[in-house]
Amino acid sequence: MIKIKKILLAFMCLVIIGGVLYKVNYVKKEHEKSVQAIKTNEQNKKLNKIANEKLLAKAKKVKEAEAVKDDKALLKINKNKEILKKQKDLDKNLAKVVVIDPGHASITSFEQEKQAPGSTIMKIKEPGGAEGINTKMPEYVVNMAVAVRLKVLLSKKGYTVIMTKTENKQMLGNIARAKVGNDSKANLVIRIHADSNDNSSVSGASMLVPTDTKNTDPIYKLSKQYGEVVFRNLINDVGMNDRGVVERDDMTGFNWSKVPVILVEMGFLSNSSEERLLITESYQDKLAKGLADGIDAALK
Template identity: 40%
Template sequence: MRAKLNAILLAIMILLTSGSLPNTVEAKTADVTSLASTMGKTVICIDAGHQSKGNNSKEPVAPGSKTVKPKVSSGTQGIATGKTEYKLTLEVALKLEQALQKDYKVVMIRRTNNVDISNSERAIRCNQAGADMTLRLHADGSVNREIQGMSFLYPSTDIPSTKKIASQSLEITKVLSKAVLKETQATSRGLIPRSDLTGFNWSTVPVVLIEMGFMTNRNEDMKLSEDEYQDKIVQGIKRGLDSYYKVAAKN
């Protein structure tokens, strides 16, 4: 009886070990504790775009793709404020973390500027943390200083790697964009499908990228650095997520 039990236990051990080996290797970077303490809350992964120094080494733009792109760039810069995009995206990301913490489990890709995390790595970390969705925060830049407004990017339906997440990403984008535009009164540059973004193509969970405005437009750049305007962006995102995930309105 005892020998039989031991044999069964051994078989289970072998099964578990062989089955979970590839995951174990990849899980090195996963936020395992946050996954364990989720307690049924919706998990939002926040990726503040860019970092203090870009990394020009290349990585595949999608799993299995021969097309490569720089791992992560340093982003644009404010024409009036001189502020870098990576600083701005982190400011808003940290405020958003605060705003969401009570009702959601929040996973942060970064809390400081001095990191080196490629765009594929960012997506993979959100996947492994068990995110229900990933929100990427960015700001725009253009040689045309007149251009301003917000864009809402989501993964394209026509490439294999994001086929599974494209339609839900679009649904979230629709709700989010409506709420953020209502709150900020920003000019909308629309909802734009993208097939060329590494951070989308490596994602296995729905993902939205908000280009919060143009740092190369003097007015918008200054507005993006105002506390009050950042709070509006954050409130808009929170309202959008609340309505998509049916979290009861708090006020």
């Protein structure tokens, strides 16, 4: 009996120990599972984070690529708009006529013509122009050089450009010069000249425009308006001494004109410093550009 009790007690102890060991083992496995789950979860989080970062980076690249694409498209659109605008401006300018009148000629004429329609005052057709104080460069050479450059620049801007003459040996009276502008129904006639003075210290540029008289009344306002705009551009571009816009009633070319007309005096050949500039191609380029920009601004 005692032996049976011992056996039962031993069995019960084994059962209890087995249960404890099972529970310990179960808890251990559950703990390991829990730890593994935590590790797996952390790894998944890291993987998800990496995946999300990759997706965000990819999305950013796609967005940037689309932005670049949009920018390129926008630039292309803007460029096309600029091209169209430039073409429209050229087409618009093509309908505008500018007559360039290079002053004086290599041939003089003492033949006379009326200063204005109905006037009793007579003036010499071509008395000859100024000349350089040191180089003796004739004014007509400087005038033609700037006029030719101005024609090129205005033509590039789309204007229809007419020259009253293309050679220095061509002698035209001022009535004939005015007739070229009238016959072409010019939007503007610009007469190109250089100045002279007995006082060699005098320097600078000026713009001559018609006075408001019975002959020039129809063109007075526009002539003065255009003259002021062109002259302001010239002074700003070139930077010479500003002698202002001057109204004149004694200019034959003004009094016979039926279209807006201005006359620019680009500087004094009687002044050594300005003479040195006026005879150089680089300065003639600057003068032509200043005048072209001014004319373009005036006729917009």
